[in-house]
Amino acid sequence: MLNRLELPESVDEVDATRWESFAPFFxxxxxRPLSPENARDWLADWSHLSELIWEAGALIYIKKSIDTTDKEKEQxxxxxxxxxxxxxxxxxxxxxxxxxxxxxxDEDLALMKRDIQNEVDLFRPENVPLxxxxxxxxxxxxxxxxxxxAEWDGEEKNLSQLSLYxxxxxxxxxxxxxxxxxSLWLGGRKEINDIYTSMLQLRRQVAENAGLSDYREYAFREKGRFDYTPEDCFVFHDAIEAVVVPAAExxxxxxxxxxALDVVRPWDTKVxxxxxPPLKPYQGQSELVRGSLRILEKVDPVLGGYFEIMARENLLDLDTRPGKALGGYCSTLALRKRPFIFMNGVGIHDNVQTLLHEAGHAFHVFETATLPLVWLRNAPMEFCEVASMSMELLAAPYLTKEHGGFYTPAEAARARIEHLEGIITFLPYMAVVDAFQHWVYTHIDEAMNPDNCDAAxxxxxxxxxxxVDWTGFETERKTGWHRKPHIFSSPFYYIEYGMAQVGALQVWRNSLQNQTEAVAAYRRALSLGGTKTLPELFAAAGAEFRFDKSMLTELVALVEETIAELEQFI
Ligand SMILES: [Zn+2]
Incomplete structure (x- = not known):
């Protein structure tokens, strides 16, 4: 073909640690002279180059997180x-x-064009150092x-170790x-306050440089929130207050x-x-993979087939080992059009839940593989989490051994109740985190004084x-915003989880009526990638992009009924 680049077909052909490996292609x-005739080829080459560089970056990150002790991988x-x-x-x-x-x-490029135009419009060189x-x-x-x-029974413990108690x-x-x-958090109170005040000053400047009235406006643009406004977030908050807060109570x-307590105190909410005794569903990666495969095949044979490909192609690293980084994630190998799942399994239920969640993200990668350009494959965050959160719910009925899963009916019921209760107690907290930031960035002069942040x-x-009764711990309560890292590192990134959960609950609701149809719609919606708007993606999945009282009333009732049914097994 005339005018096409000889691009590497695999990341193995490039030294991805050097910019010189990519620069000539850019x-x-x-x-390259462009005409209407060769524009599509040019776009395909740019897409291939982007896939190459993204996959190279993803592999470098994966290798580092699998072995954090290897200095070369870190370098x-x-x-x-x-x-x-x-x-x-x-x-x-x-x-x-x-x-x-x-x-x-081309109509299929409309949203891509919108997003790229938005990025170009928002870009200011003077914001880069900020x-x-x-x-x-x-x-x-x-x-x-x-x-x-802190010192704990003669040993030093960090926050995550203390949280186990x-x-x-x-x-x-x-x-x-x-x-x-x-007491550890209050010990860092002044320093954390100072960090936040400095962040607010910088973010105010970022918005000003971009010609926007406040940082909230900037964040909504930067996150590509074209399908909802701050007012829609407030409607969601109000609905949560009216419907979910009483359910959590x-x-x-x-x-x-x-x-058998007189009141629930803040240290009583997790036990x-x-x-x-704690659930012990499996021992070692191969048992986890076999059980999860049986569960996923029950959800849908094609999805089960995707998971089998991942096992066969070594796209799963699931057991914890010395030197592995913490946490779990699903990464995209954009050029191969394959996902990779990383986690630190130790054989507990939480690991099963994480794998099902990450499998939902992985299925998104498989379902979008036929879209021709890399930008078309990236769905908005609000919908990416619908893919993963739905899979947790769709897989839940098959957790028992009789369906190929890991548990007795009583054990499965316990796991499912914990999951469903977690959904109810999360939404009010999500509303606090989101509403707090709306206040901060629209009252930035007041928010520069941390006492006002505490009060808000x-x-x-x-x-x-x-x-939950916090009497006697008012200082701990009002400084709770210190303990949410998103507020510091990813401002406004949180409501996505709440919206996605509402979408996932609707997919699950549909599956209780007709699983085959509900899963077919789920897969169809995933396969659209980023080529449709959020309301269109939700609609394709059989859900409404709506967060009002009537929506939450229906979904909360379903969750509470299901919990009541499951309680009969324990
Ligand atoms: Zn996720």
Whole structure:
């Protein structure tokens, strides 16, 4: 073919730690004479180059997280994020402008064009150093919280180690762990306040440089929120207050009775109320994979087939090992059009839940593989989490051994109740985190004084978080915003989880009527990638993009009924 680039067919052919490996291709795409005839080829080449560089970055990240003790892998990662990624961003800016000038009439490119136009419009060179400053501050926050350690029975424990004691059946142990954790956070109070004030100053400047009235407006644009407004978020908050908060209060009251307490205190919210030992569903990756495969095949044979491909092609690294990074994720290998799942399984139910969640993200990658350009395959975040959260719910009926899963009916019921209760108690907290940030960025002068942030957080906490008695811990309560990293590192990124959960609950509701149809719609919606708007993606999945009282009333009732049914098994 005339005028096409000889691009590497695999990342193995390039040294991805050096910008020079990619620069000539970007240069060629910038200079190539364009006409209506060769515009599509040019676009396909740019897509291939983007896939190459994204897959290279993903593999470098995966290798580093699988072995954090290997200095060479760490260096490769640093080279990529410090040299390759920023240069690629600058080089891409020029290609984005070329793409917009092409003004291709194709309808399938409409949203891609909208998104790229938005990125170009929002870009200001003078904001680049401000973002560097912000990531330094974010790093300082991480250092402070990562360094929080306390003496516990003669040993030093960090925050995540201390959090395990909140599951202890002995109430005095839980109380001591909670108070120890809170004293660590209050010890960092002044430093964290100072970090946030500095962040607010920088974010105000970022918005001003972009010619926008406040940082909320900037964040909505930057996150590509074209399908909903701050007012829609407020409608969601109000609906949560009216419908979900009373349901959460009912759950806390049930908890109070089961644990035979006078009141539920902040250290009583996590412990299991059935007094049964923790679930131990599997031992080792191959058992987890076999069980999950049987479950996923019950959800849908094609989805089960995708998961089998992942097992066969070594796209799963699921067991914890010394030197592995913490956490779990699903990464996309854009060029091969394959997902990769990483996690730290130790054989508990939480690991089963995480794998089903990440499998939903992985299915998104398989379903979008036939879309011709990489940008068309990326769905908005609000919908990406519908893919994963739906899979947790769709798979839940098959957790029992009789369906190929891991549990007795009583064990499966316990796991499912915990999951469903978690959905109810999460939404009010999500509303606090989101509403707090709406207040902060539209009252930025007041918010520069951390005392006002404390007061705003406290008012929202009292509005949404009822059912737990914080008497005597008012300072701990009003400084709760310190303990939510998103507020510092990813402003406004949180309501996505709430919206996606409402979408996932609707997919699950449909599956209770007709699983085959519901899963077919789910797969169809995933296969649209980013080629449709959020309301269209939700509609394709059989859900409405609506977050009002009537929607939440129906879904909360379904969750509460299902919990009541499951309780008969335990
Ligand atoms: Zn997810």
């Amino acid at each position: 240069e060629e795409l910038k200079e 490769a990662f640093l080279d990529f994020i410090n040299n390759v990624a920023p240069q690629a961003q600058v080089a891409n800016q020029a290609l984005k402008q070329r793409f917009l000038m092409l003004d291709l009439p 973002f560097t400053e912000l990531s330094k501050l974010d790093n300082e926050y991480d250092k402070i919280t990562g360094g929080m350690k 909140l599951y202890d059946q002995d109430r005095s142990v839980r109380e001591r762990a909670w108070k120890t954790t809170m 009912r759950l806390y009251e049930k908890r109070r009775q089961r644990l 299991d109320t059935t007094n049964a 957080w406290e008012a929202l906490w009292l509005r949404f978080m009822r059912g």
